[in-house]
Amino acid sequence: MSALVLNEFKVQKEKNPLFVIDAIIQRHNVDPGAAIPILQDIQSAFGYVAPEVLERVSELTGIWASELYSIVTFYSQFRMEPIGENLIQVCHGTACHLAGAEKITEALQHETGAHGGGTSPDGKFTLEKVACLGCCSLAPVITVNEETFGRLTPAAVGKVIGEVRKGKSDCAHDAPACGGGCPNG
């Protein structure tokens, strides 16, 4: 979905979420097997797929709500609850596991307060464990709002979270965020 359309959706969704859902379905309804792309677009517009939304999608597409529910619960990409302001994905691929992804997760939980994964009590961070992000040579890796941070250490995690809290989002290439292991460090 283009950024322009997304922005339009973001403005509209405050006023009338159904408008957004209807527009998304209209864009897809000619495609065979469109259920998954429709749900993906809904998630990128709202951040999650609310159970109420499934009924609307079902009404408009003729796909059973139970079938939509079975899709949303099968694929790990879909969330049925809203997420925090910042989405942090922690890579748990093999290279990251060997490089200490577990320690990075623990440090993240410690720093954000999102214990046991999920969303922090202040609603600022959602931690998600993901399978390989494909940046194995930079292990361990996390993404913060789709920006990748590599060669992390537990200490560097603290700095990354500090920067995000301060609202400085483009710190990926600064030495502190890379834990000094980064070529820029």
Added chain:
Amino acid sequence: MAEYQVKIGLASCSIAAGAAKVYDLLNEALVQEGIYLQRTGCRGLCYCEPQVEVVSPEGKHYLYGNVDLANASRIVSEHIRGGVPVEDFLLQGPDLEGEAGGFLGRQQRFLLHNCGEIDPENIQSYLSAGGYSGLEKALALTQQEVIAEIKASGLRGRGGAGFPTHLKWSFASQAKGAQKYVICNADEGDPGAFMDRSILESDPHSVLEGMLIAAYAIGASVGYIYIRAEYPLAIRRLKVAIAQAKEHYFLGHNILGVGFDFEIYIREGAGAFVCGEETALIASIEGKRGMPRFRPPFPVEAGLFGRPTSINNVETFANVPRIIALGASAYSVYGTEASRGTKVFALAGKVNRGGLIEVPMGMTIREIVFEIGGGISSGKPLKAVQTGGPSGGCIPATLQDTPVDYESLKEIGAIMGSGGLLVMDEETCMVDVAKFFLSFTREESCGKCTFCRVGTEQMLRILERITAGEGKEEDIALLQMLGEKIQAGSLCGLGQTMPNPVLTTIKYFREEYEAHVRDKVCPAKVCKALIDYEIVQEDCKGCGLCVKQCPVGAISGEKKTPHVIDAENCLRCGLCVNSCKFNCIVVLSKPADVSQQNKKGQRVGVMN
């Protein structure tokens, strides 16, 4: 005067290492010099990103690695303006068989020849490197001739199973049906594998061209690329490439005026590993839960929407245009008798030079790890190499002279897989590795077959018990028995191969399992229940840094006097080790009797 040419690699890995900012800085400086800064994909030297290549007016090539902002400024001021190459971070130059020489020199870049050379977002760049000439040549041949050429090349499916590509195409071309499909499997789910991502980010047109040739050979008019949503840059570059290919009439109606029509659509995967299996992938494109079904009928007869469908992997497609353009023998000259050509591997783990490599089939593991990879990063001995991700096996260091080809790997219980090659040193606990893969496959089992669904859960519980120091004598045999039953009782490749990491680690590292079970010791000092953290009293300065780091307040001591860790409360998270500037926190094996006492009496319902 001829000008300098400057290229910078911008793929996911490089951007994560800071290449975007280097690009901005270089671009601003080079515009003043009237030099165009060309963006390229990934050259594969992930261990020293970001990289910048400078080609002098005389045509000499200089490759710089680890280019941060300061280094980028030096390249501009000293090399471009001053004419003197900066030797400090030069990887390879005309007079320097540098460090990159070992990495690149031993490779055979047949398929990756464009990666890091051309601009992935500019079709002109691909065309000037000979792009779409394979398609032109193919369209002048008959369908059978195209398939015969692929047969002569010996190309086998690069997704892991190694099924001969020409056979798949020939079945699909013979299948009856007006509507046929080509699917590109870019659902690269194996943790530790990033070949497909890198190819799509660096040379997306080669995959489109491969799909076009396949579509022509089997008579398909619609293609889908099923790609992981976790690869946003690859998706973006594919979309750009598809739009450009349409503008240049390589996609659409009446391609190159021979009456051949073909369209390509992108479908983003929604995060299910099992969708790498072809029938599950088809179900997912059809908008269903991605669950495999029984074969036959095979997709070549009844695939997507019940129509004949040929599914190939990204790397397989990317090989096709070059094979057709240069002729089958240009490819079959590499490799072994049964495994022809080259294979791309994602070399990662405890290795000095990790990255994306392409080698002729049959190269040994030793050559890959030590000659290309530059040896073990920790300086400790090689312990094992893992191939094939969660479906593959661990190859012990004693078998490092095994040639990497389909047959040899199968013989020793491992598989080629999609191309992940993970290097492990003595700090790696093999039981922990097996547990890691199993917890991955347990999550990813779709739940259709009982043996896969329930068996993974049981195997994982046994492994958790073993790593917790609560293993029983019969557990190892139980794991083997369960593994064999799951292999026999599962419908798809996920279940059939899922026990491999456990079975191969038991086969080659049985003594490590026995140490966990009998002595309650983790020889690699990884398993938390079997280790203690301790502060070496003589070395501790009492600075208190570790006290601040400890999330549970388990470290105590007066300022400037040696501190101690309370083993009872310690989480064994290791944060203190990283914080200590004097390296005085050590990991010790827990004395056996203590670990017995620490059993919390938790019983897990494991089948006995």
